[in-house]
């Protein structure tokens with residue numbers, strides 16, 4: 001193709017949509033808010049899944065699979081759990097031509113599906129801790145503007161649901177899982193995130209507290225919740241009577257957590273790293289890390305060039321890299337360069353007559369277009385070093401851009417100005433829910449209201465007497481604010 005026609009800094013929405021389609025990650029579907037995830041997406045999802053699944057298995061968390069369907073009685077069991085969510089619940093009302101006696105909900109999340117069985121399975125302290133996870137899809141019939149990966153009516157995620165005898169165990173696990181989410185973003189997707197606690201207004205209403213990793217998109221000036229790890233306290237234990245006989249023979253309620261990350265992670269990666277040539281994939285999650293392209297020239301030794309390409313693929317795949325060659329004879333080298341740049345492959349290796357003659361290959365980095373000639377002799381070491389450099393460089397550049405968007409403010413006027421400059425705002429806050437509601441009301445507009453993103457665990461110094469940016473009351477904590485997805 002002729003490359004991407006939309007510019008990232010000019011019309012972000014169209015650019016994003018074009019990049020995910022031209023990069024062959026997404027195909028649009030005839031039902032709004034639903035997208036086809038093509039292999040280029042699924043390979044990224046699987047690489048992250050392999051890491052996360054192995055990590056939770058080390059924590060003795062087991063995978064299971066609960067039904068997609070939820071009976072209405074169970075779903076409605078928890079009023080404030082689903083208050084506000086009800087409009088986005090999808091229902092099955094018919095089979096064939098006949099109406100179902102009772103409509104059946106499709107899971108938007110699985111608390112109400114799973115916890116009646118937690119109640120049945122957990123009797124005594126020996127049944128604890130019960131730690132289950134499922135990899136599945138969920139459906140939320142949202143109406144706000146659908147965006148591939150970021151907001152879709154069906155998406156893939158993992159949802160972990162754990163039950164412990166003590167709060168201490170639950171509190172510990174919440175943070176262990178949050179650290180895994182940080183690693184997914186920072187070590188695999190090369191995206192800096194901030195760990196913190198959600199406000200009372202933004203937390204999961206059914207829970208005790210919510211922690212999250214927060215990402216930020218400098219181009220749009222919007223925060224995006226990257227993943228969440230909730231401590232549910234004993235709220236659901238009360239609701240679903242999940243009790244156990246403790247070691248003293250007393251009846252006690254369990255302490256629970258639930259945690260999730262979804263295919264939204266992939267959308268954040270596209271938004272942060274993508275450029276006007278298309279996708280830019282971090283090597284750790286790239287299904288093809290190196291693409292080898294023959295550059296035949298007139299009657300120069302074409303077979304020799306093809307053989308060198310094949311040998312390069314073998315050497316690198318033997319060394320454990322994900323490498324392919326593009327031997328298609330119906331496309332020119334130039335077309336192939338553009339195609340694989342659109343797909344975001346981290347390194348391109350070109351082999352032409354000159355390279356062959358000098359027993360070297362020409363390597364081109366996708367992230368910064370640097371061109372490097374390396375000898376075929378130490379191909380593996382050089383490619384390994386290059387891929388590591390690309391991974392680190394993508395993170396460093398993304399962190400530098402994100403940090404440049406962070407603005408510390410002390411007053412409302414500074415806050416409003418920073419918001420207008422698409423900043424991620426760090427402000428001293430009184431931590432009162434009414435004040436947060438007031439901030440939302442005062443910043444409402446077609447760009448969307450500002451909201452609290454998280455209160456970072458890493459709290460800067462808060463001098464005595466510091467006042468809240470919004471209320472003037474004594475500030476209690478530093479909190480990140482911004483517009484969000």
Ligand SMILES: O=C1CCCN[C@@H]1CCCn1cnc2cc(F)c(Cl)cc2c1=O
Pocket residue numbers: 081082085086088089108109110111140158159160204228230258259260
């Ligand atoms: O975020 C997680 C981690 C994994 C398990 N779930 C929690 C909370 C999910 C909140 N949430 C989010 N969206 C929802 C949409 C709904 F239609 C209904 Cl009925 C409920 C919810 C809802 O509870």
Ligand SMILES: [Mg+2]
Pocket residue numbers: 140
């Ligand atoms: Mg929602």
